[in-house]
Amino acid sequence: MMTETPREDGVLAGLARFCYRRRRLVLLAWIVGVLAVAVGGFGFGAASDNDFSGGSSGSAKAQALIERHFPEQQGDTLTLAIRADRGIDDPAARQRIEKVVSTLDASPVTGPVTSPYKDPSLVTRDRRIARTTIPLTSQNVKTSEVLTLVRAVRDASGGAVTLGLAGEQAQKAEAPKQGPGEAVGVVAAAVILFIAFGSLVAMGLPIVTALMAIVGGIALMKLVGYIFPAPDFTVIVCALIGLGVGIDYALFIVTRYKDALRDGDDPEAATVKAITTAGHAVLFAGTTVVIALLGLFAMGQKLMTGVGVAASVTVLVTMVAAVTLLPAFLGFTGYRINSLRLPRRGPRGEGGGAGATRRTPAERWAGAMQRRPVIAAVLAGTGLLVLAAPALSMRLSMADASVQPHDRGSYVAYQILSEGFGPGYNAPFVFATPIASRDADLRPVIDAVGRTEGIAYATPPQISKDGQAALFMAFPKTDFQNKATPDVVHRLRDDVLPKVAGGKDVQVGGPNAVVIDFSDAVGARLPLMIAVVLGLSLVLLVALVRSVTIAIQAAVMNLLSIGAAFGVLTAIVQWGWLGKALGFPTTMPVTSWVPMMMFPILFGLSMDYEVFLVSRIREDYVRTGDTRASVATGLASTAKVITAAAAIMISVFMTSVFGPDIQVKQIGLGMAIAVLVDATIVRLVLVPAVMELFGKANWWMPFRRNPTPVPPRVEEPAGV
Known part of the structure; x- marks a missing residue:
C-alpha cells in the first residue's frame, strides 16, 4: 500500500522508536489495559439486544400499542x-x-x-x-x-x-455453543504464516498481536454496547473480522521488518522503517474498513448501527496494536525474528546468472493477461456476472425453527405444529388497534382479514384491561420462510385494512411482521448505504492514489467481486447448492442483516488489496512510463503477500462453517467467497487486463499540470 517516504523525525517514526525502546513499558501497558477492559467488558458489559423492531414500521406501531395496553402479554x-x-x-x-x-x-x-x-x-x-x-x-x-x-x-x-x-428461548437454549471455530482459524493462519515466513518466531508475532487486540476490542465493544446496543451475533462477527484484519496487518509489518533486516538495517531502524511504511499502510487499511463499517449508519437500523460501531471498535484496536504492541514485540525479538526456521531452498533468480533475469510466474501471468486484455477482461467480467446472477433472486428473512438442524427439539415442535394446526401456526400475525370503548365492533375488520387470500383463520378480539385497545391474531396458510407470507402482509396493509371500516387504525405486528418489515427496510435502504460507502471510499482512494480512473476501476471491480459473493451465497443458502455439505440443514432465504453487513466489510477489505497492488504499479510506472511492464512488476512484487493475506482471511472466515449458528455461517461463507474471488479473478485477471486497456488514461487526474508527478515512495512487503 502506498505510504509516505520514511521520515526519521515523523510521528510514526517517533512512535516506533518509543515502543521499541520502551518495549517493557508498552507490553505491560497493553497487558494491564487488556485485562482491565476485559474485566469491565466481559463482567459488566451491556447485554445483547436482539429486538429488530422499532422505527415507524407497522410492526413497530403494533408493538408499541401492545406494550402500552397489554403489559401482561410481554413475557416470553x-x-x-x-x-x-x-x-x-x-x-x-x-x-x-x-x-x-x-x-x-x-x-x-x-x-x-x-x-x-x-x-x-x-x-x-x-x-x-x-x-x-x-x-x-x-x-x-x-x-x-x-x-x-x-x-x-x-x-x-x-x-x-x-x-x-x-419458542425463541427454547431454540436459543438447545443451540450448541460456537465451539472451536475461531481456534481452527488461528491454527490455519499459523500454518500459512509459517509457510510464508519460514520461522516460528515470525509466525507467532502476528498471531499474538492479533489475539491480544481481539480480546481488548471485543471487551471494549461490550462497554460501547451501553450506547450502541447490538445483537448477540456481534461478538462472533467481530471475532472473525478482528482475527482476519489483525493478523493481516501484523503480516504486512513483520514482512517489511524482515526485508529491512535483510537490507542491512539494525533491529531498531528496521522497526522504524516497517512502521513508517507498512504501518502507515495499515492505518490507511484500517481507516478504510472503519469508514465502510460506519456506513451502516445509513441503514437507519438501531441494531445494525450497533454492529457497525462494535466492529469498528475491534478494527481500531487491531490498528493500534499493529503500530504500538507489535513494535514492542519486535524489540524483544531483534535479529531472532528468523529463529526456528523452516528448511527451504534458496529463492530462484538470486545470485546472478541466468536465473537472475528469469521472470517470476506472476510476471509471466500478467504478461499473458496483457497480450489478450479484451479477452481476459470479457471472460473475467462475464464470469463474475454469472456468479452474481443468482443474487437477483435473493430473498431476505431471519432464521426460525424450520431451518434448524432436524435433530433439535425446536424443529420437531415446528413439524408437529405445522402438521396439526397448519404451517402458518408458527408465523402468526398480531393485529393491534386503539378503540373508543369496550363495545367497539371489530367484526368487520376480523371478517375481512379472515377472508383475505393467504389467511387460514383469524381469532376473536381481546380487549385490554383499560378498554382502550384491542388485539386479535390471524394465521397465514404459509410458513415463516415462504415467499408468499410477506405478500399477505402487504396485501393486508395496502388493500384489505384501508378499505374496511375502522381498518385504517389497525396495525399488523408480531414476530413474523417484524422480520418482514426489517427485510423490506434493508432492501429499501441498502442502495443508500452502498452509495455512502462508495462515495466516501472513492474520495479517500483518489486522495491516496491520485487517479480518478483507478479509483473508479477499483469501485467497479469491488462491486463485481461482492456481487459474485452475493450470488454464490444465494445459490448455496437459498437454492441449496452444496448447502448440506456446508452445514445448512435446508434451503432458506438469506438472513436479512447478512448482505448489509457483508458489503461494508468486503468493500473495505477489497479496497485495501486494490491500493496495495495499484500503488506498487503506479510507483514503477512513474519511474519507467511503461504501463505494461509496471503492471507485471507490481503484480510480481505483491502477489505473495496478497495471496498470504487472502488465504488467512479465507481460513478465518470459513471457520464459521464449523459453528452452529446458521446466520453466522452465511456471513462467514459469503466473506470467504468474496475474498477468494477478489484475490484471484479480480487481482490476477481483471486488474492487469483493464489497466492494459486504459494505458496512460489509468493515471488521469483533473486539474493536474504534470500527468505523471513523482509519487510518494511506496514501501511494501516485497515478498513474504
Missing part, C-alpha cells in the same frame, strides 16, 4: 407440541403427556400450564396432535433453566409419543 412463552400416533387418549400416551405437563407446570421459571385434556381447542379433531403454551415468569430467564425444560421434554419422547418444545 414456550409451546409444547405433542404428537401421539395412537391418539393422546391412549392410556400409555396420556400418562406420558400428563407427566410432562406436570413437570413443566412445577418449574420455578414457568407460570400455570393448561393441560390439553382440559381445553379441547388445544387438540386436533383426530386427537393425534395437541399443544399447550408455557408462560415464562421473567424476561430474563437463564438459558440453563430453559435448557432443563428442553431436556425434560426430549427425554419424555419415545415409543408412539413425540414431544418438542418451541
Whole structure:
C-alpha cells in the first residue's frame, strides 16, 4: 500500500522508536489495559439486544400499542407440541403427556400450564396432535433453566409419543455453543504464516498481536454496547473480522521488518522503517474498513448501527496494536525474528546468472493477461456476472425453527405444529388497534382479514384491561420462510385494512411482521448505504492514489467481486447448492442483516488489496512510463503477500462453517467467497487486463499540470 517516504523525525517514526525502546513499558501497558477492559467488558458489559423492531414500521406501531395496553402479554412463552400416533387418549400416551405437563407446570421459571385434556381447542379433531403454551415468569430467564425444560421434554419422547418444545428461548437454549471455530482459524493462519515466513518466531508475532487486540476490542465493544446496543451475533462477527484484519496487518509489518533486516538495517531502524511504511499502510487499511463499517449508519437500523460501531471498535484496536504492541514485540525479538526456521531452498533468480533475469510466474501471468486484455477482461467480467446472477433472486428473512438442524427439539415442535394446526401456526400475525370503548365492533375488520387470500383463520378480539385497545391474531396458510407470507402482509396493509371500516387504525405486528418489515427496510435502504460507502471510499482512494480512473476501476471491480459473493451465497443458502455439505440443514432465504453487513466489510477489505497492488504499479510506472511492464512488476512484487493475506482471511472466515449458528455461517461463507474471488479473478485477471486497456488514461487526474508527478515512495512487503 502506498505510504509516505520514511521520515526519521515523523510521528510514526517517533512512535516506533518509543515502543521499541520502551518495549517493557508498552507490553505491560497493553497487558494491564487488556485485562482491565476485559474485566469491565466481559463482567459488566451491556447485554445483547436482539429486538429488530422499532422505527415507524407497522410492526413497530403494533408493538408499541401492545406494550402500552397489554403489559401482561410481554413475557416470553414456550409451546409444547405433542404428537401421539395412537391418539393422546391412549392410556400409555396420556400418562406420558400428563407427566410432562406436570413437570413443566412445577418449574420455578414457568407460570400455570393448561393441560390439553382440559381445553379441547388445544387438540386436533383426530386427537393425534395437541399443544399447550408455557408462560415464562421473567424476561430474563437463564438459558440453563430453559435448557432443563428442553431436556425434560426430549427425554419424555419415545415409543408412539413425540414431544418438542418451541419458542425463541427454547431454540436459543438447545443451540450448541460456537465451539472451536475461531481456534481452527488461528491454527490455519499459523500454518500459512509459517509457510510464508519460514520461522516460528515470525509466525507467532502476528498471531499474538492479533489475539491480544481481539480480546481488548471485543471487551471494549461490550462497554460501547451501553450506547450502541447490538445483537448477540456481534461478538462472533467481530471475532472473525478482528482475527482476519489483525493478523493481516501484523503480516504486512513483520514482512517489511524482515526485508529491512535483510537490507542491512539494525533491529531498531528496521522497526522504524516497517512502521513508517507498512504501518502507515495499515492505518490507511484500517481507516478504510472503519469508514465502510460506519456506513451502516445509513441503514437507519438501531441494531445494525450497533454492529457497525462494535466492529469498528475491534478494527481500531487491531490498528493500534499493529503500530504500538507489535513494535514492542519486535524489540524483544531483534535479529531472532528468523529463529526456528523452516528448511527451504534458496529463492530462484538470486545470485546472478541466468536465473537472475528469469521472470517470476506472476510476471509471466500478467504478461499473458496483457497480450489478450479484451479477452481476459470479457471472460473475467462475464464470469463474475454469472456468479452474481443468482443474487437477483435473493430473498431476505431471519432464521426460525424450520431451518434448524432436524435433530433439535425446536424443529420437531415446528413439524408437529405445522402438521396439526397448519404451517402458518408458527408465523402468526398480531393485529393491534386503539378503540373508543369496550363495545367497539371489530367484526368487520376480523371478517375481512379472515377472508383475505393467504389467511387460514383469524381469532376473536381481546380487549385490554383499560378498554382502550384491542388485539386479535390471524394465521397465514404459509410458513415463516415462504415467499408468499410477506405478500399477505402487504396485501393486508395496502388493500384489505384501508378499505374496511375502522381498518385504517389497525396495525399488523408480531414476530413474523417484524422480520418482514426489517427485510423490506434493508432492501429499501441498502442502495443508500452502498452509495455512502462508495462515495466516501472513492474520495479517500483518489486522495491516496491520485487517479480518478483507478479509483473508479477499483469501485467497479469491488462491486463485481461482492456481487459474485452475493450470488454464490444465494445459490448455496437459498437454492441449496452444496448447502448440506456446508452445514445448512435446508434451503432458506438469506438472513436479512447478512448482505448489509457483508458489503461494508468486503468493500473495505477489497479496497485495501486494490491500493496495495495499484500503488506498487503506479510507483514503477512513474519511474519507467511503461504501463505494461509496471503492471507485471507490481503484480510480481505483491502477489505473495496478497495471496498470504487472502488465504488467512479465507481460513478465518470459513471457520464459521464449523459453528452452529446458521446466520453466522452465511456471513462467514459469503466473506470467504468474496475474498477468494477478489484475490484471484479480480487481482490476477481483471486488474492487469483493464489497466492494459486504459494505458496512460489509468493515471488521469483533473486539474493536474504534470500527468505523471513523482509519487510518494511506496514501501511494501516485497515478498513474504
